[in-house]
Each structure stands twice: as C-alpha cells, then as structure tokens.
Amino acid sequence: MRINKSAIVMGLYLLFLLLPIYWLLNMSLKTNTEILNTFTLWPNSPTLDNYRTILTDPAWYMGYVNSLIYVVMNTVISLAVALPAAYAFSRYNFMGDKHLFFWLLSQRMAPPAVFALPFFQFYSSVGLFDTHIAVALAHCLFNVPLAVWILEGFMRGVPKEIDETAYIDGYSFGRFFVKIFMPLIASGIGVAAFFCFMFSWVELLLSRTLTTVDAKPISAIMTRTQGASGIDWGVLAAAGILTVVPGALVIYFVRNYIAKGFALGRV
Amino acid sequence: MAWMAWTWPTAAFFAFIACTLIVFSVLAIKYPETPRRGILGTETTRGDRVFISLLGSAFINLAWLGIVGENQPWALAVCLVYAAAVFRWV
Amino acid sequence: MEKTVNQKAWFLVLPVLVLVAFSAVIPLMTVVNYSVQDTFGQNQFFWAGLEWFREMLESERMWNALGRQLLFSGIILAIEIPLGIFVALNMPKSGFWSSVCLVLMSLPLLIPWNVVGTIWQIFGRVDIGLLGYTLDAVGISYNYTQDVFAAWFTIIIMDVWHWTSLVALLAYAGLKSIPDAYYQAAKIDQASRWNVFRYIELPKMMGVLMIAILLRFMDSFMIYTEPFVVTGGGPGNATTLLSIDLVKMALGQFDLGPAAAFSLMYNLVILTMAYVFYTVMTTLEKRGG
Numbered sequence: 232m233r234i235n236k237s238a239i240v241m242g243l244y245l246l247f248l249l250l251p252i253y254w255l256l257n258m259s260l261k262t263n264t265e266i267l268n269t270f271t272l273w274p275n276s277p278t279l280d281n282y283r284t285i286l287t288d289p290a291w292y293m294g295y296v297n298s299l300i301y302v303v304m305n306t307v308i309s310l311a312v313a314l315p316a317a318y319a320f321s322r323y324n325f326m327g328d329k330h331l332f333f334w335l336l337s338q339r340m341a342p343p344a345v346f347a348l349p350f351f352q353f354y355s356s357v358g359l360f361d362t363h364i365a366v367a368l369a370h371c372l373f374n375v376p377l378a379v380w381i382l383e384g385f386m387r388g389v390p391k392e393i394d395e396t397a398y399i400d401g402y403s404f405g406r407f408f409v410k411i412f413m414p415l416i417a418s419g420i421g422v423a424a425f426f427c428f429m430f431s432w433v434e435l436l437l438s439r440t441l442t443t444v445d446a447k448p449i450s451a452i453m454t455r456t457q458g459a460s461g462i463d464w465g466v467l468a469a470a471g472i473l474t475v476v477p478g479a480l481v482i483y484f485v486r487n488y489i490a491k492g493f494a495l496g497r498v
Numbered sequence: 499m500a501w502m503a504w505t506w507p508t509a510a511f512f513a514f515i516a517c518t519l520i521v522f523s524v525l526a527i528k529y530p531e532t533p534r535r536g537i538l539g540t541e542t543t544r545g546d547r548v549f550i551s552l553l554g555s556a557f558i559n560l561a562w563l564g565i566v567g568e569n570q571p572w573a574l575a576v577c578l579v580y581a582a583a584v585f586r587w588v
Numbered sequence: 589m590e591k592t593v594n595q596k597a598w599f600l601v602l603p604v605l606v607l608v609a610f611s612a613v614i615p616l617m618t619v620v621n622y623s624v625q626d627t628f629g630q631n632q633f634f635w636a637g638l639e640w641f642r643e644m645l646e647s648e649r650m651w652n653a654l655g656r657q658l659l660f661s662g663i664i665l666a667i668e669i670p671l672g673i674f675v676a677l678n679m680p681k682s683g684f685w686s687s688v689c690l691v692l693m694s695l696p697l698l699i700p701w702n703v704v705g706t707i708w709q710i711f712g713r714v715d716i717g718l719l720g721y722t723l724d725a726v727g728i729s730y731n732y733t734q735d736v737f738a739a740w741f742t743i744i745i746m747d748v749w750h751w752t753s754l755v756a757l758l759a760y761a762g763l764k765s766i767p768d769a770y771y772q773a774a775k776i777d778q779a780s781r782w783n784v785f786r787y788i789e790l791p792k793m794m795g796v797l798m799i800a801i802l803l804r805f806m807d808s809f810m811i812y813t814e815p816f817v818v819t820g821g822g823p824g825n826a827t828t829l830l831s832i833d834l835v836k837m838a839l840g841q842f843d844l845g846p847a848a849a850f851s852l853m854y855n856l857v858i859l860t861m862a863y864v865f866y867t868v869m870t871t872l873e874k875r876g877g
Contacts (some may be wrong), residue, residue, distance in 0.1 A: 237678040244675050245692055252695070252750065253713045254718050258710060266716050280854045312603040319600035326593045327528055329770035329870075330545050331601065337862040338612050344831035347853040348838040349615030349622075356501040372611045375604055433700045435813045436831075440839065462714065471703045478698025486691050502614075503621045503633045512617060540867050553836060553863070556856050564645035570638065 252475065259468035266464050279467035285391045294449030295473065297363065297375045301446065304367035306427040307373040310420065317382035318408070322391065335376040346372060347440045351455065354441055363446045370431045377430065378423045385419025418488045432478060449474060503508075522548055536588035547588055551581035616855075622848035642851035650850060651823070653833040660829060661808040664747045668804060669797070672755025677789070679760050693753040701712070705817025708746040712818075732819060736826040743815045743827055750814065751804060758800045762793035795872045802865040806858065830854060 259264055259281050260274040269275070285291040319325070319334055349371050351360075366493040393415070397407040413420065439451040453470050522544055533541040542550075555577035562573035591872040623640055644650050669792040680686045696704070712732050714720040723730040766788065774784045810830035815821070821828035821836070828836070834854065838847035 237680070240678040241673070241680070241689060244678075245689070248692060248696055248749065251707045252699075254711050255707050258716070270716070270721055272718075285692050308607075312607055315600040316604040319597035322591060323594040323597035325595050325597040325601075326523065327545065329543075330549070332803065333863070333866045335608060336866055337603070337859055340606055340806050340810075340858050340862040340865070341612070342812075342831055342834075342854060342858060344810065344812055344834045344838075345619065346612075346615050346849060346853050347835060348595070348844070348851075349618040350611075351839070352501045352618065353615060368607075368611055371607055375608055379604060401645065405614075429698050431754055433698065435700065435702045436835070446767070450700045453702060453706065464710065466709065467706060471706050474700050474703050475695070475698070479695060482694045482698060502618045503625060503627075505624060505633075505635060507622060508617075508621050511620070540871060549863070553856070553860060560641065560645065560853065560856075563641055567642070583801060 243357050250403075255471050256470050258464060259472045261465060263463065265463050282463040282473070284466050285469055285473065289335060291449075291452065291470065294447060294452040297442075297446050298448040298450070299477070300367040301363040301370070301430055301438070301448070302431040304363060305374055305431045306424055307369045308367060309371055309378045309427045310424060313375055313378035313382055313423065314413075314420075315408075315426075317379045317386055318412070320379065320383045321386035322394070332379075335379055339373050339376040339380070341372065343373075343434065343436045347436055350437060360441065361443050361445050361447075365441050366448070367497070368447060369437045369441055370434060374427045374430055378427055381423040381426060382416070382419055385416045389415050421485050422488050425488075429478065430480055518548060518552075538588055542588055547584050550588060551577075551584045554580055554584065598606055619848045619851050619855075622844045623852055624845075626704070626845050636845060640845040641853075644846060644853065647846075649833065653828055653830050655856070656826075656828065657809060657830045660744070660747075661805055663744055663810055665801060665804055667744070667748050668752045668755050672752050672800065673759050673793070673797070675752065675756040675760035677785070690757070693757060696750050696753055699750075701813035702817050704746065704750050704834055705814045707812075708749075709818050710740060712742050733773045734823055736807070739819045739823060739876075742818055746814055747808065747811070748819065751807075755800045755804065758796045759768060759793055762796035763789060765806070766792045769837050798868050798872065799865075802861070802868065806861055809858065809861070 255274060260277045260279070261271075261279055262276075262280065265271065265275060320328060346369070350365075354360045354365045354369075359368075389412070393411065394407070397411055402411070435448075437449045438448045440453065442448065449470065453467065453474075508509075525544065531544060533543045558577050558580060559570070559573045562570065562576070566573075580585055624636055624638070626636040626639075627633050679689050699707070711717040712720045712730075714724045714731060720730055720732075729735070729743075730738050732738040736806065749877050770792075771784070774788060779787070810831050811829060813827060815827050816832055816835075819827045821832045834847060834850055837843050837850060
C-alpha cells in the first residue's frame, strides 16, 4: 500500500506544479479571440502564430539573445574567479579566511533592491549603462559567492594526497589545476554553472534597472506587452514558454548532478 | 567620484572601519589566538567579536534614535560598554 | 580535512575579492553617503545628518511593510517546510521515476521570476485562468486585483508553487544520506512509521532543514519580482513587501536619502540573519565531521 500512497502524493504534487505551466502552454497555442471568448481546457484550433510573432520580430527575439549573452558572460566570469578562490578556501588556512568566507556569503543574501539604485548611478557614471557586461558584473554580486560556496563543498571531497602527489611529480600549480584537479571536480563545476546560470537567468530587478534598449533582457520586454488594445495574452504566454525552454534544457543536462548539488545544501 | 557624494563624516566612518580591520589584522599576526567558547555557545575569535560589536552597535544606535531620539553621542557610549561586554564574555 | 596554513592563498582569493568589492563595497558606501544627505537632483547634495533614519524609524509606511513582510515569510515557511518534507518522504528513492521527479520538480526553480508572476497572473484571472475560472464557477468570489485576501492567497500559493521543490529537494538529499541499516534496525524493533520519522529521519534531516528554513526565510525577505508582477503591491498597499516599497521609493520617486536609510536598515537585518545562518552552517559541518 505504501508505494501506492506515495505515488498518489507525488502525482498530486507534480500535477500542482505542472498545471500552471500547462495553462501557459495552452494559452500560447490559442488565438487571442479564443482566449478571450471561450474558456477551453485545450486549444480548439492550435496555432503557432504567437511563436511566429516572437521569432520574426527582432524587438522580441533580441531580448532572448541579450539575456543569453549576459547570462553566459556572468557564468564564465563567476566560475573563472570562483575556481581559484574555492581552491584556496578548501585547502588552506590563511589570515581572515573565515571572515572573508562569511563576507562573501553575506553578499549572496544581499537584497538586489538595495543595490539597484547605486548600481544604476555607478554604471551610468562609468558609461557602462545599457551594456551586457554591466548586467553580467552586477549579477556577480550574488553569483560569485554562490559559485565559491558550491565549489568549495565539492573540492573538499577531493583528497589532498592528489595535490601533493602531483606537486612531487613536478606539476606546476597551473598545470595541476587545469589538467588534474578540474576534471576531478567536473560535476561540481557543472552544478556551480547550473546555479549561476539559473540565478542570472531568473533575475529581473537588476537587469531591468541597468538596461534600456541595447541590452534589454527578455523579462523586461515581456512586461511591456500591454498595447492600446489591452494585453496580448497569446504572445505573452508564448514568450513565457520560450523562457522556460533554456532552463529545462539546462536541467536535463545536469540532472544527474542536481541531487548531489542539493546534498551539500549549498544553494 | 562625484556620483558617490562623499562627505567628511561618512569618509571618517569608513576610515574608522578600515583602521579597525587593519589593527585587528596586525594583532592576528603578532598574537595568534585560539577560538574560545563564549556565552553564545559558539566558538569565536577576536574577528568575530569585532563583527558582533559593530553589528550590535548599529542596532543600538538605531534603537537610540528611534526611542530616545536626541543626544546621539550617548548612544556611542552605550556601544562602547556593549563592545567591552562582547569582548569579555562572548 | 586538515588544512595547511599558507598566506599565499590570498593571491588565489584576490580576483574574487576585487570583483565583489567592486560590485558590493562601492555601492554600499554610496548608499551610506546618500543616507545622510538630501538632494535636489544634478548631483547636488546637502548634509541631512541622521534625519532620514529618524524619518524612516518613525514612518508607518516602513513598519507596515516590515509587518507584511514578516507575515508573508512566516506563512510561506509554515506551508513550505512541512509540505516539502512530506513530498521528500514520498519521492521514489531511485530509478527512472526518481529522475523524472527531480527534473520536473526543478522546473519551477528555473523559470524567470517575472514569468512565474505572469503564469500566476494568468492562472488566477477569472476570465481566462484555470484557477480563477474554477473558483468562480464553484461560487467563490475571487479577484486578486480588488480583494486583499485573494491577493494574499495568490502570492502565497505562487510562492509555495515556486519554492516548495527547493525544500523538498534539500530534504530529499538529507534522506538519501541515511544508511539502510537504520531502517532495518527500526523494522526489527517494529517501530511505527511516525517513530521512524521522529527518531531516524528527522534528526538526520535536521542539518539540511536548518539550511532550507534559513534560505527560504532570507530569500522570501527580499522577494520582489513575483508579487510585483501579479499584484503590483496592491490592492492599495496590501501586498507591498519590503523590496517593493524600497524600489518604489528609490527608483520610482528617486528619494535617494530615505531610500538609502531604508536600504541600510534592511541590509542590517539581512546581515544579522546571514551571520546566524553562517554560524549554524559551520557548527553543523563541524559536528557532522
């Protein structure tokens, strides 16, 4: 009986999770007339027009490109600086290490709303306003600490004898790190990249504050679907579905590591 | 730098924080210490106690401002007492 | 693991330090500077002392936002933590279905926050949304743009939808670390289901659960986008949480001084919570070995 009961619980929970997403998908395949005039549980005459609108209009699809550019930039920067730092934290004691670690962690918790205004002033004054790099750097505020934190957990699991053997064999630090150490914690790097991608991808407040035209993310464009004739629900829903796709793809690729990432409790 | 709108008092404030950090870093090099267990039941080092003192002082100042509302410098005196207590017992 | 003392390790940390200092310390200093001054635009500043702090401490607006925030965080914790544990206990332990559950459960976590808002905005509408339509059809009056209770109901169920999976996944990871031997011993003792949970599973999950509780508490404390998209802080100010209020003040009205004072106090509270979180984490890790 127990297995059955669990299955029912999980079934209900997953239904609760998927129903709103299904509804969005459902709406994205309908015309606005159908959405507003009849209430149907599935599209009567499925249409891809809403998607066509988005994928053929640069004002729309550039939003996705912009988002992807800064998210990838941010993930690369975060990992590049976090890798050596996490190694230092996991292997060595040095002056102020614990305080530094806490300070980094506290940045992960800092509310973006507090930083929105000074970032806006700062990037305006150095002429980086409305560029991809500005958003990528701003997101480093919470992603770098996060990456350090996750990577440190994974690196701690690698026995130190490996480092020592490599140094005895005459490896330099750089060569050891890239050739031996990084493959060993590949899953950790994957998990860290996943979370950096995720938090940069879902963030709206900073990315919207720091951009106007050239680097405007898709999330900000979506907030402006309200036209003279009311909200274009079909296109809005289609745009929403398209933002779910990259996330779903990323989850699929790292699915075997996610559980391990959560096991460390470092999100 | 103009957009940062520096003022003397805030600059002095940050200079004070920076000096505290430097002094305690020097102390940590000259007189290394082992963590001890205080009344909070957690292991603390000098650095932790500095942090707890500063954080608590901020709250003391705000409370003073909200409840008493005048003679702000006296709040600093309370902070000093508080910091001494933290260093003694935490 | 025994760590060796090596001051050169500082060089490895340096890039992170520079980057985070660049993106955290400079803005924070700016906020401090703004908080003691008044401005009339054009970068002209006037000394205001502690005036803004006093004003904020006496402003009903901030205390009300804080009250709403605490209520919101309290409610979502009270729902998400038990529900998350319950779901984790029922997740398949291995095999194909376990992967399916993992992937599907992670899905809400990777949806951009404003899209989460959009999904529920649509889902809850009486004319075109499944939830709103169903509630309306069974005769419950439900309108989240007009009715305070409905607005709260919507943002809470949205947060539960969005984040319960995180709690569940953390709890699940904790459960998976329990060796089979424990369960077998319990079986021999003929322990009831409740006792197995109470004396084996719960203590083993305690660590990750503490993390889950603190993470959810802190993250819910800075929630902005989702409720903003759904209710815009309304009806009236009924769902104006701390971040929404702050953004309104800072970027909407460009009241630099009050917004900065508000930010600093907000940050202080978060910093305190972060310290508690860190202490709990390190203590747990030390105990866990």
